[in-house]
C-alpha cells in the first residue's frame with residue numbers, strides 16, 4: 574500500500590540507470606571471484622541447486638516441494654563478501670531471497686548477522702530490498718532499512734556486497750555504497766564481532782514478505798530461480814582450532830582489506846551514498862520514533878532522509894509489521910536450517 578505513494582521512476586529513467594550501473598560493474602572493485610565449489614557448499618534443497626559448467630554461476634530454486642540455499646564452507650572474521658544476483662522475474666510475491674552473513678548456528682543466544690534480503694513483488698511492481706545488522710543477539714533491536722532499486726533486478730545481475738571490518742560495515746549495490754555502520758562505542762556488542770558464515774537462500778515467505786503477507790507465493794509461476802555469479806569471499810578464514818585470538822590470526826587479511834578500494838569512501842562515494850538514500854530509502858529504523866522513542870546510539874539525523882519519511886508515511890504503516898516480519902523470518906530461517914540438517918542426515 575505504502576509503495577503506491579512513492580514516486581516511481583519512469584521506464585526510461587530505469588533503463589538509463591541500468592545502463593550506467595552495468596557499465597561500472599565490470600570496473601567495480603578489484604576482487605577476484607571464485608567458483609561455487611571453491612567457497613560454498615549446499616545447505617538445503619540440494620536438488621534445487623544447479624551449477625553451470627565450471628561452477629562460476631549457480632542457480633537456486635524454490636518450487637512447491639522446497640526452497641534451497643548454500644553456505645560458505647569456511648567461517649570468516651572480517652572481509653569483503655560479494656555476489657552478482659539476478660532475481661526471479663514475473664510474479665514473485667512471497668518469494669524471499671537472502672544473501673547474508675550469520676553465526677546463528679554456532680551462537681544461538683548471541684549471534685551476529687548482516688543481511689541483504691529481497692522481499693518479492695507483485696507483477697508490475699518493483700522488488701524491495703532490506704538490509705539489517707544484528708550483533709551479540711540484539712534481535713529485539715532490529716536495524717532494518719528498506720530501499721527501492723534504481724533498476725530492474727530481474728533483468729540482469731547486479732552486484733551486492735558487504736564489507737565488514739573492525740571499524741565499519743558498508744553495504745554496496747554495484748559500486749554504490751548504500752549504507753554505512755561505523756563502529757560506535759555506545760553500540761557495544763550490537764556491532765558484529767564474531768566470525769560468520771555466508772548464506773544464500775530462496776524460500777517461501779508467504780506469511781510476511783510481500784505487503785505484510787497479503788500476497789502469497791503462487792506456485793503456478795514456479796520454479797522461482799535466482800542466479801548467483803561473481804562470487805567473492807575475501808576474508809580471514811578463521812581456524813577455530815588455533816588458540817590465537819581472531820584479531821591476531823587475521824591481522825594480514827585485515828590489513829589487505831583495509832587497503833582495498835571498497836574500504837575507502839571518497840567524498841564522491843559519500844555523495845553517492847547520500848543520493849541513493851535520499852532517493853530510494855523507504856524505511857529506516859533511525860527515523861522510526863514510534864518504535865525507538867530514543868534512537869539507537871549510532872543514529873545520526875540526516876535531514877533530507879528524515880524529511881522523506883515524514884512525507885512518505887511509509888514509517889507509520891510499516892513500523893508494526895516490521896517486528897513481526899523479522900521474527901517470522903528468523904523462525905523460518907531456523908526451520909530451513911533444521912530441514913537442511915535433516916536432509917544431510919537422511
Ligand SMILES: *[C@@H]1O[C@H](CO)[C@@H](O)[C@H](O)[C@H]1NC(C)=O
Nearest residue numbers: 682683709710761762763766
Ligand atoms: C553479549 O551478550 C552477553 C549476554 O547474552 C553478555 O554477557 C556479553 O557481555 C555481551 N557482549 C558484549 C560485547 O556486549
Ligand SMILES: *[C@@H]1O[C@H](CO)[C@@H](O)[C@H](O)[C@H]1NC(C)=O
Nearest residue numbers: 739740820824827828829831
Ligand atoms: C583494526 O584493524 C586494523 C587493521 O586493519 C588494525 O590496525 C587495528 O589495530 C584494529 N583495531 C582493533 C581495535 O582491533
